[in-house]
Structure formats: structure tokens, C-alpha cells
Amino acid sequence: MKIALGTVGLDNAFLEQVERESGEDLSRCYQCGNCSGSCPVSFAMEIPVSQVIRFVQLGQEQTVLQANSMWLCVSCLQCQARCPKCLDPSKVMEALRRLSLRQGKRPVALAQVPDGFLERSPQQAVVAGFRKLIA
Ligand code: SF4
Ligand code: SF4
DSSP states (O other): OOOOSSOTTOOOHHHHHHHHHHOOOGGGOOOOOHHHHHOTTGGGOSSOHHHHHHHHHTTOHHHHHHSSHHHHOOOOOHHHHHOTTOOOHHHHHHHHHHHHHHTTOOSSOGGGSOHHHHHHSOHHHHHHHHHTTOO
16 A cells, blocks of 8 residues: 555555554554553553554564564553544554564564463463464
8 A cells, every 4th residue: 555644655565464464544543642642561662552553654564573562462452442543553463463473473482481470370361472472
């Protein structure tokens, strides 16, 4: 897709891929920042969710895929609830995780997770965490 707003005529294969995976039209994002402001884990993200979307618009694939942001997203949907353009940034994060996994990038090797950690963790947290590792 070719998008407007500062990137006129940009032929952006990465943007097309993320939009296809997420089902979201990212040209609608006008960078209001509501999603980042409402995200409970924004403080720990290397790139806040609104900026992740902007980097995707600009085709900055490696910048986005090397950041920890998509792995820290807990799919709470606060961003979706607060977006004035009815976008769902959590779907973008999920799409980025899938693309990253298909490129062989994994934030953690399951075999390296200590048994004691798994025994202490709530089952729901373990399942939700491992679900992120399915492409
Ligand atoms: S779904 Fe992810 S990106 Fe959106 S507010 Fe929740 S943690 Fe942040
Ligand atoms: S809340 Fe919506 S329009 Fe605003 S920056 Fe986030 S995705 Fe873009």
C-alpha cells in the first residue's frame, strides 16, 4: 500500500505485510499517542506502541523487529479501546510477533525457562506467554 502523511508514494513491502497479517489499515493512524498513553507496559517497551506503528508506516522493519515491544504486549486491548480511529494496535503487535518467529527470531528458548519459574507461575500466565511463540 502507498500511504500519505509524509511518506507520499512510499512503496512499503513491510507495511503491506503487517497490514495483511493484522487486518488493520495503518494509514488511518494519525499518531495521537492514546495507545501508548494507555498501555500498561509502555514503560518497559523499547518503542511505545504508537511509535511501533509509525516505524511500520515508514518501513523500518529491523527497528521494529529488534525492539522488545511486541513481546511485552499482554494483549489487554487498552490501546484498541482508546484509539479514536478504531484501530487495534494489539493485532499489529501480534502480527509482528508472527513475522519475527517466521524469521527465526525468538525472545526466549522454552528449554531455558527454569522449572522453578514454571512451577511458581500462574497457569494462565504460562499459557499466554507460550502462546506468543506460535507463529
Ligand atoms: S494490547 Fe498490548 S500494546 Fe495494547 S495496551 Fe495492551 S499491552 Fe499495550
Ligand atoms: S491511538 Fe490509534 S490513532 Fe492514536 S497513535 Fe494509537 S493507533 Fe494511532
